[in-house]
Amino acid sequence: DTAVSQTPKYLVTQMGNDKSIKCEQNLGHDTMYWYKQDSKKFLKIMFSYNNKELIINETVPNRFSPKSPDKAHLNLHINSLELGDSAVYFCASSIRDFDTGELFFGEGSRLTVL
Amino acid sequence: AQSVSQHNHHVILSEAASLELGCNYSYGGTVNLFWYVQYPGQHLQLLLKYFSGDPLVKGIKGFEAEFIKSKFSFNLRKPSVQWSDTAEYFCAVTKNRDDKIIFGKGTRLHILP
Numbered sequence: 001d002t003a004v005s006q007t008p009k010y011l012v013t014q015m016g017n018d019k020s021i022k023c024e025q026n027l028g029h030d031t032m033y034w035y036k037q038d039s040k041k042f043l044k045i046m047f048s049y050n051n052k053e054l055i056i057n058e059t060v061p062n063r064f065s066p067k068s069p070d071k072a073h074l075n076l077h078i079n080s081l082e083l084g085d086s087a088v089y090f091c092a093s094s095i096r097d098f099d100t101g102e103l104f105f106g107e108g109s110r111l112t113v114l
Numbered sequence: 115a116q117s118v119s120q121h122n123h124h125v126i127l128s129e130a131a132s133l134e135l136g137c138n139y140s141y142g143g144t145v146n147l148f149w150y151v152q153y154p155g156q157h158l159q160l161l162l163k164y165f166s167g168d169p170l171v172k173g174i175k176g177f178e179a180e181f182i183k184s185k186f187s188f189n190l191r192k193p194s195v196q197w198s199d200t201a202e203y204f205c206a207v208t209k210n211r212d213d214k215i216i217f218g219k220g221t222r223l224h225i226l227p
Contacts, residue, residue: 041152041202043217056214090157102148103206103215105157 003027006091006106013081014114020077021109023091031055032074033103034066035090043090049074078111086113118207120218127195128226135190135221137179137205147188148206148215149179158204164188175199197227 004025013019025032033056034046048056049068063079078085091106121136139145149161162173169181179190188205205218 041220041222043158043204043220045214045216048214092158102160102163103150103158105159107157 004091004093004104004106006089006109008109009107010110010112012112012114015081015083017081018077018079019081019111020075021089021091021111022073022075023106024073025091025093025104025106026072027093027095027104029093029095029104030071031094032068032071033092033094034074034076035092035105037088037090037108039087047074047076081111081113083113086111118205118216118218120203120205120221122221123219124222124224126224126226129197130194133190133192133195133199133223135203135205135223137188137190137218138186139188139205139207139216140186141207141209143209146208147179147181148208149173149177149188149190150204150206150217152202152204152220154201161190161203195223195225197225199223200225 006023031050033048035043036046037043045058046060047066051071052068065077068074088108088110090108092103094103117140119138147164150158151161152158161177162171162179164171164181172178177192179188181188202220202222204220206215208215
């Protein structure tokens with residue numbers, strides 16, 4: 001059983017389109033995240049949700065909108081895709097426990113915008 | 115601004131060589147420290163972590179890291195690397211009671227067989 005699963009794994013689309021990436025975790029964690037990894041492998045946090053509530057929203061264009069229908073799911077919707085959005089997007093989760101802080105990552109969704 | 119620095123961007127070693135990857139952070143106060151590894155084409159997974167106690171932390175696959183508070187460092191070491199250690203290594207830091215985990219820019223390790 002995959003602990004943190006993302007779909008799709010690969011996404012190729014044209015500029016201007018709208019796309020979504022879904023994430024689900026079966027670890028019972030309270031906190032979920034979206035990270036963006038660029039072509040130089042730099043990992044940057046985008047959003048963090050705790051029990052469906054947004055707690056971290058980094059400087060991300062408002063074309064990116066996360067949605068958390070319940071604490072096991074955190075989806076990412078991207079409007080009007082741009083070339084610079086091409087990256088690997090990682091979903092992650094963690095226990096809402098500040099003494100651990102360990103992140104469990106999904107396998108990533110590679111987005112290519114043409 | 116809070117930051118994590120990994121000084122080695124790309125390291126190439128032969129099998130059986132010893133490894134040390136540098137990591138420095140700029141937070142003051144209490145921190146939690148991590149090393150994550152990303153094997154080619156895979157997701158990140160935890161190698162080891164430090165919260166408190168013994169500053170020398172042992173992780174999986176023979177890796178260890180030493181927290182030196184006075185130097186704001188958490189360097190990763192392995193006495194004898196293997197070809198299968200070829201991967202990207204990320205240092206990460208979080209302050210206590212803060213959900214935001216900051217990652218370094220990663221070090222690409224390439225082991226020659």
